[in-house]
Each structure stands twice: as structure tokens, then as C-alpha cells.
Amino acid sequence: MHKQCFVTGGSGFIGQHLVASLTRNGHPVTLLLRSPAALPALRGQVDRLGGNGQLLGAVTGDLGKPGLGLDAAAREQVRQAAVVFHLGAQFAWGLSVAQARQVNVEGALAVAELAASQASRLLLAGGFMLANHEHLRRLGIDLQAPSRTDWATVYRRIGAYEGSKLEAHFKVLARMSELNAELTVVHPATVCGHxxxxxxxxxxxxxxxxxxxxxxxxxxxxxxxxxxxxLVSVDFLAELLRVAAFDQEQAGQEILALDARxxxxxxxxxxxxxxxxxxxxxxxxxxxxxxxxxxxxxxxxxxxxxxxxxxxxxxxxFDTAATQALAQRHQLLWPxxxxxxxxxxxxxxxxxxxxx
Ligand SMILES: NC(=O)c1ccc[n+]([C@@H]2O[C@H](COP(=O)([O-])OP(=O)(O)OC[C@H]3O[C@@H](n4cnc5c(N)ncnc54)[C@H](OP(=O)(O)O)[C@@H]3O)[C@@H](O)[C@H]2O)c1
Incomplete structure (x- = not known):
């Protein structure tokens, strides 16, 4: 069955391939775009990547603005989404902590609250370092009670981009659990081309x-x-994100998208x-x-x-047995x-x- 999707970060690298995969499989997608004028070019790009640009729509918004900068009409447009994919992020080295937190932490929390308020599943893109618990402990993250973590120290040790991704992950997990809402997290390794x-x-x-x-x-x-x-190739990652989002068994799961070879x-x-x-x-x-x-x-x-x-x-x-099993169940081939x-x-x- 075709399901409505809402995607943040759809103009980015992973987002373009995810949207191509979703629309190729018949799912209509609404994108959160800072510049809606980019939509026609994105439709063309999604067609070139093997998707169906005709199934793409957009609302104007910004992860760095209160309420994601969505007006009432935009909220209405995304209300029917079965899944909210959150891929949008300030992804760069040398960001200031304030800049990274505003978009990557506050923005992610706002997306989580939106998904929970309309009973959409949230599919969150994390990062493979979140599967390395030894590394997280070394950075000073309290895995038993993440809210006790001194995030300023973590940011100092690892930099603003990665610090904000780690903080966002634990805060979104806690918020979705408080709201009793459905969450699946996919942790990509460094992404390789198609x-x-x-x-x-x-x-x-x-x-x-x-x-x-x-x-x-x-x-x-x-x-x-x-x-x-x-590494993980972007085409395999996009397929994995799509199947994980619609698989009931993946609700509440964290999936490592990493090619062990x-x-x-x-x-x-x-x-x-x-x-x-x-x-x-x-x-x-x-x-x-x-x-x-x-x-x-x-x-x-x-x-x-x-x-x-x-x-x-x-x-x-890393142990990728669960990912192998998920890929096998959905007949995804690792390139x-x-x-x-x-x-x-x-x-x-x-x-x-x-x-x-
Ligand atoms: N690529 C990797 O190697 C890798 C590995 C692990 C995890 N990840 C995670 O996967 C996700 C996607 O990564 P990517 O490589 O596709 O990133 P990307 O190519 O840099 O794309 C980032 C996306 O976020 C959007 N964005 C940035 N700031 C925004 C804001 N204030 N409001 C709305 N949208 C905003 C960008 O939109 P504009 O077009 O408007 O700039 C773009 O669509 C991120 O969460 C990243 O942390 C990536």
C-alpha cells in the first residue's frame, strides 16, 4: 500500500536517494524545504535517480525556526504522513555549538514532537558512532542516564556537529518515549556514492x-x-531506510547501516x-x-x-547481524x-x- 511520507533533508545527499526510493515504490512524499523554489530541480534530480518526481510536493520550513517555521496550511499538508523521515541537519565541520544545537538538537526535537502529535512513525537518521558504546562512554556520555551527561564537555571533546548529533539522539529517544510515540533509528556509516x-x-x-x-x-x-x-553505499542505505520505516518489527529498534566488508x-x-x-x-x-x-x-x-x-x-x-537479517527479510542485496x-x-x- 502506498503511504504518505514527510521528509526533512530531502534535498541532501541521502535524502535525494531516499526520496527516489520512496517515490519509485509509489509513496507520495512531502519535503520540508527552506527554499521551495528548489522543488522543480529536485523533481528532475529524483527522476534521474530512478524515482518519480511527480509524487513530490513541498512545504516551506526551517529546522532552526520555532515550530519548524510551518504555517497552518503546511501543518495540514503533512498531517496525513504515515512516516516522518528526519534527515535534515547542519552537516559540516567547524560549526559553532549554538548553530549546531539550534538545527540539529532543537530542530530534531521539534520534528519528533510533530511526528508524535500526528501519530506518524519517526524514522531518525543517527550515525554509526552511536553504536560504539565504548566510544560514547569515553566522551563522557552517561548511557544509563543520558540526561545526566555534561553535553558541554562532549561538544568540547568531539566538535559541534558530532556533539549535536549525539545529544539529539538521546534527547529524541527520551522525548518519544515520554510521548509514547513510535520511533525507528537508522545509524549510517560514512556514506559512499551510488x-x-x-x-x-x-x-x-x-x-x-x-x-x-x-x-x-x-x-x-x-x-x-x-x-x-x-562505509555504506547510498543506494543500499536508501532502501534500508525505506524498508525499516514500514516494517512493524522495526518500531523501537536501532539499525546499523554499515557494510562490514x-x-x-x-x-x-x-x-x-x-x-x-x-x-x-x-x-x-x-x-x-x-x-x-x-x-x-x-x-x-x-x-x-x-x-x-x-x-x-x-x-x-561492529555486529551487523540484525541489519543482515532485516536486509534478507526484505530481499535487499548488499552491493x-x-x-x-x-x-x-x-x-x-x-x-x-x-x-x-
Ligand atoms: N553522509 C554521511 O556520511 C552521514 C553519515 C552518518 C549520518 N549522516 C546523517 O544523515 C543525515 C543526512 O545526511 P546527508 O549526508 O544527506 O546531509 P546533507 O547532504 O548535508 O544534507 C543535509 C540536508 O539538511 C537540510 N538542512 C540543513 N539545515 C536545515 C535547516 N535549518 N532547515 C531545513 N533543512 C535543513 C539541507 O537542506 P538545504 O538543501 O536547504 O541545505 C539538506 O537537505 C544527517 O542527519 C547526517 O547527520 C550522514
Whole structure:
């Protein structure tokens, strides 16, 4: 059955692919857009990504405004949504805490309250670091009673973007439980381009890493041979978000969208370098040393690397058995992550060539 959906962040990278997947499957979608003038272009993009742009509508709103900036007509338009997908976020390094909190924490709470008030399921995009409890404890998050966490310390340790994502997660969980409302959380790993076309947006962290490798700015491999940057391809993630949202068994669940076959960072850089026709770094540089080096004024800009991005490179391995079972139940096939990486690198090279 086709179900009405409301999507925040639908103009973003994951959002575009999610909306393509939803509309391809016949679900009408209303987007929350800061600039509704973007709707016609988005319809075209969703068509190009294999969806049906005709099933797209939009309301004007802003996650950073009280009540999401929705007027009464817009509230009415989204009232029928069976699922509210919350993907919208200020996603960047170097944000101020106030800016990140206003959109990523207060905005997420406002979306949660909207979903609860109209009995829609909320599908929240978290992040894979939320599945690494050891890491959360090290940051000072009280997992037994998250409300006792000193968030200012967490923001200082991890940066405003990731701090706000962690705070939003625990606050939305608590709010939805108080309101007795239905929530499913999907925690994506770092998102790789489309497994066949390689489509990715240039502001994505992986596109930045590939750009640095192509430009010869990556002189060493961050971390040890055990370090990796867990990935998920955007097309698989979009399908997973869609099936999780309509699966009754996933109400109240947290799902890790991470491809456990992602190679370690060394292997990943070698594969990418081969596709790009450049040489891959072979020496390792310990993360604490790199973090220290990045304190040197001007170096982050020179190396086009922000210290906040290093937190996603780690040694922890994750249990993805529940995700495998969910994918199997819905007959979702995991694309080959090595091929997805190659397609992403080729896509970025072609984009660069067409810009030049
Ligand atoms: N990409 C990853 O590697 C990754 C990994 C883990 C988790 N995630 C999470 O997945 C979600 C989507 O990520 P993404 O990569 O698709 O991000 P993205 O490409 O940066 O897109 C962000 C989206 O949020 C919207 N947005 C930002 N500020 C807004 C505001 N004040 N009001 C309304 N909308 C606003 C943007 O709209 P405009 O078009 O108006 O700017 C855009 O649609 C985020 O929650 C992110 O934290 C991403």
C-alpha cells in the first residue's frame, strides 16, 4: 500500500536517494524545504535517480525556526504522513555549538514532537558512532542516564556537529518515549556514492577524502593497519531506510547501516588510488600525532583535513547481524562496496573533468 511520507533533508545527499526510493515504490512524499523554489530541480534530480518526481510536493520550513517555521496550511499538508523521515541537519565541520544545537538538537526535537502529535512513525537518521558504546562512554556520555551527561564537555571533546548529533539522539529517544510515540533509528556509516553510478555530492566527507588523495594531499595513512572508515553505499542505505520505516518489527529498534566488508583504510586508499591513477600512501601516521599536527595554524586548510573528521576513523568492529537479517527479510542485496568505491571515484573524476 502506498503511504504518505514527510521528509526533512530531502534535498541532501541521502535524502535525494531516499526520496527516489520512496517515490519509485509509489509513496507520495512531502519535503520540508527552506527554499521551495528548489522543488522543480529536485523533481528532475529524483527522476534521474530512478524515482518519480511527480509524487513530490513541498512545504516551506526551517529546522532552526520555532515550530519548524510551518504555517497552518503546511501543518495540514503533512498531517496525513504515515512516516516522518528526519534527515535534515547542519552537516559540516567547524560549526559553532549554538548553530549546531539550534538545527540539529532543537530542530530534531521539534520534528519528533510533530511526528508524535500526528501519530506518524519517526524514522531518525543517527550515525554509526552511536553504536560504539565504548566510544560514547569515553566522551563522557552517561548511557544509563543520558540526561545526566555534561553535553558541554562532549561538544568540547568531539566538535559541534558530532556533539549535536549525539545529544539529539538521546534527547529524541527520551522525548518519544515520554510521548509514547513510535520511533525507528537508522545509524549510517560514512556514506559512499551510488554503487553503480557513483553519484555523490561534493560536500560529502568521502568525496573530500577522495579529492585529497587525487590531489596528492594525503602523504600518509591516518591511524594503524587496524584502522578503517566504515562505509555504506547510498543506494543500499536508501532502501534500508525505506524498508525499516514500514516494517512493524522495526518500531523501537536501532539499525546499523554499515557494510562490514569495508576494507581497512590502507586497502581502501589503495583501491581508490588505483581507480584515480595516483599513488597511494603506504606509511601510517598515528591519529594522536595527526591531531596534534592539525593544531598548527593553517595546516587543516593546507591539508584540507579537519580534526573532527578523524573521529570517524577507528578500529572498532561492529555486529551487523540484525541489519543482515532485516536486509534478507526484505530481499535487499548488499552491493559490492569495492565496486561502489571505484564508481564513486570515477564519478568524481568525471565531474571534475566536466567542470574543467
Ligand atoms: N553522509 C554521511 O556520511 C552521514 C553519515 C552518518 C549520518 N549522516 C546523517 O544523515 C543525515 C543526512 O545526511 P546527508 O549526508 O544527506 O546531509 P546533507 O547532504 O548535508 O544534507 C543535509 C540536508 O539538511 C537540510 N538542512 C540543513 N539545515 C536545515 C535547516 N535549518 N532547515 C531545513 N533543512 C535543513 C539541507 O537542506 P538545504 O538543501 O536547504 O541545505 C539538506 O537537505 C544527517 O542527519 C547526517 O547527520 C550522514
Amino acid at each position: 554503487s553503480r553510478s557513483g553519484h555523490i555530492l561534493p560536500a560529502q566527507p568521502l568525496a573530500g577524502l577522495i579529492g585529497n588523495l587525487a590531489g596528492g594531499l594525503l602523504g600518509a595513512i591516518p591511524g594503524s593497519p587496524a584502522h578503517w572508515l566504515p 569495508t576494507p581497512n583504510l590502507h586497502g581502501m586508499l589503495q583501491q581508490l588510488a588505483q581507480t584515480l591513477g595516483v599513488s597511494a600512501p603506504s606509511r601510517h601516521l598515528p591519529i594522536p600525532l595527526l591531531r596534534w599536527l592539525l593544531k598548527i595554524p593553517g595546516l587543516p586548510r593546507l591539508l584540507r583535513t579537519e580534526p573532527e573528521s578523524l573521529d570517524f576513523i577507528q578500529t572498532t568492529r 559490492d562496496i569495492a565496486q561502489a568505491l571505484q564508481a564513486t571515484a570515477r564519478y568524481l573524476v568525471n565531474e571534475q573533468l566536466s567542470r574543467d
